[in-house]
Amino acid sequence: MTRSFLQKLTRRIKEHGTILCVGIDPPLACPTTDDLRGSNRQQLLEDLHEKCVCLIRRTSDFVCCFKPNVAFFEQYGSGGMEVLQRLCREIPEDIPIILDAKRAATDEAAEAMANAFYSAYNADCVTLDPYLGEGAILPFIKEKGKGVFVVCRSSNPRSSDLQGFIVVEGFGAAAGKEDGAPVELYMEVAHMCDRARRHREPELSKEGGLVGIVVGSTYPKDMKRIRSAFPDLWFLSPGIGAQGGDLAATIEAGLRQDGLGLIVNVGRAISEAKDPGKAAEAFRDEMRQIMRKVTLSAH
Amino acid sequence: MTRSFLQKLTRRIKEHGTILCVGIDPPLACPTTDDLRGSNRQQLLEDLHEKCVCLIRRTSDFVCCFKPNVAFFEQYGSGGMEVLQRLCREIPEDIPIILDAKRAATDEAAEAMANAFYSAYNADCVTLDPYLGEGAILPFIKEKGKGVFVVCRSSNPRSSDLQGFIVVEGFGAAAGKEDGAPVELYMEVAHMCDRARRHREPELSKEGGLVGIVVGSTYPKDMKRIRSAFPDLWFLSPGIGAQGGDLAATIEAGLRQDGLGLIVNVGRAISEAKDPGKAAEAFRDEMRQIMRKVTLSAH
Numbered sequence: 001m002t003r004s005f006l007q008k009l010t011r012r013i014k015e016h017g018t019i020l021c022v023g024i025d026p027p028l029a030c031p032t033t034d035d036l037r038g039s040n041r042q043q044l045l046e047d048l049h050e051k052c053v054c055l056i057r058r059t060s061d062f063v064c065c066f067k068p069n070v071a072f073f074e075q076y077g078s079g080g081m082e083v084l085q086r087l088c089r090e091i092p093e094d095i096p097i098i099l100d101a102k103r104a105a106t107d108e109a110a111e112a113m114a115n116a117f118y119s120a121y122n123a124d125c126v127t128l129d130p131y132l133g134e135g136a137i138l139p140f141i142k143e144k145g146k147g148v149f150v151v152c153r154s155s156n157p158r159s160s161d162l163q164g165f166i167v168v169e170g171f172g173a174a175a176g177k178e179d180g181a182p183v184e185l186y187m188e189v190a191h192m193c194d195r196a197r198r199h200r201e202p203e204l205s206k207e208g209g210l211v212g213i214v215v216g217s218t219y220p221k222d223m224k225r226i227r228s229a230f231p232d233l234w235f236l237s238p239g240i241g242a243q244g245g246d247l248a249a250t251i252e253a254g255l256r257q258d259g260l261g262l263i264v265n266v267g268r269a270i271s272e273a274k275d276p277g278k279a280a281e282a283f284r285d286e287m288r289q290i291m292r293k294v295t296l297s298a299h
Numbered sequence: 300m301t302r303s304f305l306q307k308l309t310r311r312i313k314e315h316g317t318i319l320c321v322g323i324d325p326p327l328a329c330p331t332t333d334d335l336r337g338s339n340r341q342q343l344l345e346d347l348h349e350k351c352v353c354l355i356r357r358t359s360d361f362v363c364c365f366k367p368n369v370a371f372f373e374q375y376g377s378g379g380m381e382v383l384q385r386l387c388r389e390i391p392e393d394i395p396i397i398l399d400a401k402r403a404a405t406d407e408a409a410e411a412m413a414n415a416f417y418s419a420y421n422a423d424c425v426t427l428d429p430y431l432g433e434g435a436i437l438p439f440i441k442e443k444g445k446g447v448f449v450v451c452r453s454s455n456p457r458s459s460d461l462q463g464f465i466v467v468e469g470f471g472a473a474a475g476k477e478d479g480a481p482v483e484l485y486m487e488v489a490h491m492c493d494r495a496r497r498h499r500e501p502e503l504s505k506e507g508g509l510v511g512i513v514v515g516s517t518y519p520k521d522m523k524r525i526r527s528a529f530p531d532l533w534f535l536s537p538g539i540g541a542q543g544g545d546l547a548a549t550i551e552a553g554l555r556q557d558g559l560g561l562i563v564n565v566g567r568a569i570s571e572a573k574d575p576g577k578a579a580e581a582f583r584d585e586m587r588q589i590m591r592k593v594t595l596s597a598h
Contacts, residue, residue, distance in 0.1 A: 027407055071404050075411035077419030078381035085377050102403040104428045105370050106455040108326060112374035120376030129403045129428045132453050133460030154431050156405040161432030161491060167464040168481065182467060185484070192460060 004145030005124040006210045008096040010260060012064040018284045019251075019291070021098065021236065022059050023267030024087075025069035026051050045076060049083045056091055058277035059270060062284040065124075066091055067236075067265055069100040088122040096124040098236065102151060104129040110139035118146055127151065127214060127236070130189045137196050137211065147210035150193050152226070153186040155216025155239030163189075187226065189213070194230050210234055215254065217245025217264065224253040235262050240283075241269030251290045259295055303444030304423040305509045307395040309559060311363040317583045318550075318590070320397065320535065321358050322566030323386075324368035325350050344375060348382045355390055357576035358569060361583040364423075365390055366535075366564055368399040387421040395423040397535070401450060403428040409438035417445055426450065426513060426535070429488045436495050436510065446509035449492050451525070452485040454515025454538030462488075485521065486528065488512070493529045509533055514553065516544025516563065523552040534561045539582075540568030550589045558594055 003011070013019055026048055056066065073084035088097055099117050103126065117123045125147035128137060140148045153163055163186040190213055197211040212234030215223045223235065235254045239245030247264070254262040266283050273279035302310070312318055325347055355365065372383040387396055398416050402425065416422045424446035427436060439447045452462055462485040489512055496510040511533030514522045522534065534553045538544030546563070553561040565582050572578035 025408065027411075069408055071402075071408040071411040071415070075415040075419070077415065078377050078384050080415075081380045082377035102428070102431075103370075104401040104403070104450070106453075106457075109324065109368055109370040112326075112370040116370070116374040116376065116379075120374065129401070129430050131428050131430045131450060131461055132401075132455060133457040133462070135455055135457040135460070151403070151430060154405075156431060156434055158405075158432040158434040161434070162430055162484070162487065163432070165464075165466040165484065165487060167484075168467055185461070185464065185466075188464060189461065 002145070003094075005096050005147035006145075008094060008124060009064060009147075009210075009263070012095060013260060013263075016061070016064065017288055018062055018064050019263050019287055020063050020280065020284045021065045021067050021263045021265040022055070022063045022270055022280060023067045023069060023100070023238070023265050024052055024055060024271065025072045025100075025267050026055075026271065027072065027268075041076075041079065045079045045083055048073075048076070048080065049086060052083070052087050053090060055271050055276050056087070058275075059280035060092060060095060062277075062280040063095060064263055065096040065098055067098040067100050069267075071100075085121055091122075096147075097122065098125040098127065098147075098149065099123040100127045102127050102129050104132045104136050106132055106135045106139070110136060111142075114140045114142070114146075125149065125210070130192065134192055134196055137193070138200075141196075141200055141211060147212065149212045149214050149234070149236040150189065152189045152193065152213035153215045153219055153222050155218045155237075155243050155245065157218075159216065159219075184222075186222065187229065190226050190230050190233065194233055197233070212236060214238065216243075217247070217250035218243055220246055220249035220253040223250065227254055227256075231256065233261070236265060237262065238265040238267070240264060240266050242267070247286060248290050251287065252294050255291060255294055257298060259291065301444070302393075304395050304446035305444075307393060307423060308363060308446075308509075308562070311394060312559060312562075315360070315363065316587055317361055317363050318554075318562050318586055319362050319579065319583045320364045320366050320562045320564040321354070321362045321569055321579060322366045322368060322399070322537070322564050323351055323354060323570065324371045324399075324566050325354075325570065326371065326567075340375075340378065344378045344382055347372075347375070347379065348385060351382070351386050352389060354570050354575050355386070357574075358579040359391060359394060361576075361579040362394060363562055364395040364397055366397040366399050368566075370399075384420055390421075395446075396421065397424040397426065397446075397448065398422040399426045401426050401428050403431045403435050405431055405434045405438070409435060410441075413439045413441070413445075424448065424509065429491065433491055433495055436492070437499075440495075440499055440510060446511065448511045448513050448533070448535040449488065451488045451492065451512035452514045452518050452521050454517045454536075454542050454544065456517075458515065458518075483521075486525065489525050489529050489532065493532055496532070511535060513537065515542075516546070516549035517542055519545055519548035519552040522549065526553055526555075530555065532560070535564060536561065537564040537566070539563060539565050541566070546585060547589050550586065551593050554590060554593055556597060558590065 073080040168182045217239035372379040516538035
């Protein structure tokens with residue numbers, strides 16, 4: 001029987017003692033695709049594939065999942081997507097794949113996308129964008145046992161442009177939280193996702209699907225607020241490494257009391273390291289140590 | 300010299316008297332890609348290509364641009380993307396291509412995407428999602444002469460889930476509009492896009508790039524409000540046909556006083572018509588008639 005995303009994920013976390021997600025976002029010294037013709041192009045695609053396969057082989061002992069960023073394959077046109085497709089078939093069956101797509105679509109377009117990611121690309125989970133509303137989330141969890149992480153508080157410096165807006169008459173007031181005070185838009189997005197999750201609870205709990213949110217490790221205080229309002233939601237946290245996210249603060253803020261509910265993505269700091277395997281092992285160990293401290297202090 | 304998106308677009312609108320954008324979103328009776336193997340799969344991709352080429356040939360006299368929806372090609376994996384790539388090279392050079400991608404990315408991922416769409420797929424313009432903030436828009440207009448339409452008020456029924464939230468202390472208050480009253484999130488998105496547009500004005504006006512917004516024809520009242528606050532922004536309006544958008548109300552609400560600033564997308568009502576050419580011609584004629592009325596009554 002094929003395992004669901006949530007089953008695969010929790011199994012990896014528990015059996016391998018790791019909440020490390022390795023990001024596959026291969027930048028290659030490459031001008032525009034127009035400059036690449038014929039054999040050059042074929043060589044580039046081979047290099048791309050080789051580089052990613054290497055990364056996967058060296059780090060797979062230390063990860064709970066892999067997260068390929070679709071944009072970095074997409075930039076090479078259909079050839080790049082072919083590499084991604086091959087790659088996703090080469091990731092060991094028991095390691096879940098989160099396709100970082102940040103997609104947004106409703107109705108038939110959403111179903112087409114879900115079909116693409118889960119079927120053609122063999123993904124267990126995709127990242128989505130919330131702006132189109134709940135209708136852009138539900139089609140992606142129709143297929144039992146799949147997962148989504150919806151962008152809630154993204155790790156980029158200007159993410160507050162929209163996400164930080166103070167919203168009135170939304171969840172903050174309705175829930176009577178914080179004296180019914182208005183809350184930031186990202187809190188509303190977390191609320192929408194939690195609602196979608198609970199709405200699908202019967203199927204989700206049975207089949208192990210998942211509606212989680214993306215919360216950048218660059219904003220641990222916000223993560224803490226979200227965690228305290230939504231104790232059950234799963235978080236996918238990017239931003240460690242080049243973006244300067246704080247690992248200890250992230251784990252303290254995001255980890256659920258059961259030691260689950262949080263996976264931390266590391267991209268370039270592993271994939272561009274001299275020895276990606278060693279770098280991944282070091283990150284896993286550091287995360288383990290922090291988790292131990294956090295779990296101890298909670299008791 | 301290659302023309303910019305804005306140059307191509309306004310030329311088509313003026314010389315061919317049309318604001319009709321034809322959506323290329325080919326649904327095909329097809330189970331999942333997993334069920335399609337070998338020759339079946341190849342045949343499906345050939346059918347997909349043939350169907351789209353037919354649509355382009357029959358309707359191109361009546362359109363100001365084409366808008367392929369990436370999701371419907373993406374669902375067939377890399378093979379589908381290859382069809383899209385071929386197709387975009389087959390669209391006549393003087394008709395601009397808007398790739399409906401609703402993408403969201405920042406930094407290097409955004410540059411990778413822009414590279415993909417403008418270079419590998421030959422697009423003149425892409426649709427973007429606003430949730431990551433202004434930083435997710437600017438990389439796409441770095442390349443001079445390209446355009447973006449950012450989703451602002453989408454046409455789907457549940458689009459108010461987020462877009463309708465009332466925001467305090469944002470543009471509404473700052474601009475002193477409507478007695479400084481709080482405004483909906485979509486108004487803030489329109490404001491962000493207008494700011495990005497003006498921020499890039501020197502390059503944009505010189506090279507003819509474009510930052511526009513997507514405003515569904517299913518919400519003409521909201522479109523009217525956006526138009527009155529942002530008289531210069533370009534609108535791309537989906538929702539006519541299956542979604543039940545009102546064509547007359549859309550043109551009245553969205554057309555700028557100079558007769559530009561609005562393009563109206565029609566998808567299935569043309570692509571799935573018995574005779575797509577005839578259907579496109581009829582839509583163009585109806586739009587022309589309404590435009591004439593609107594322009595007359597404005598004088």
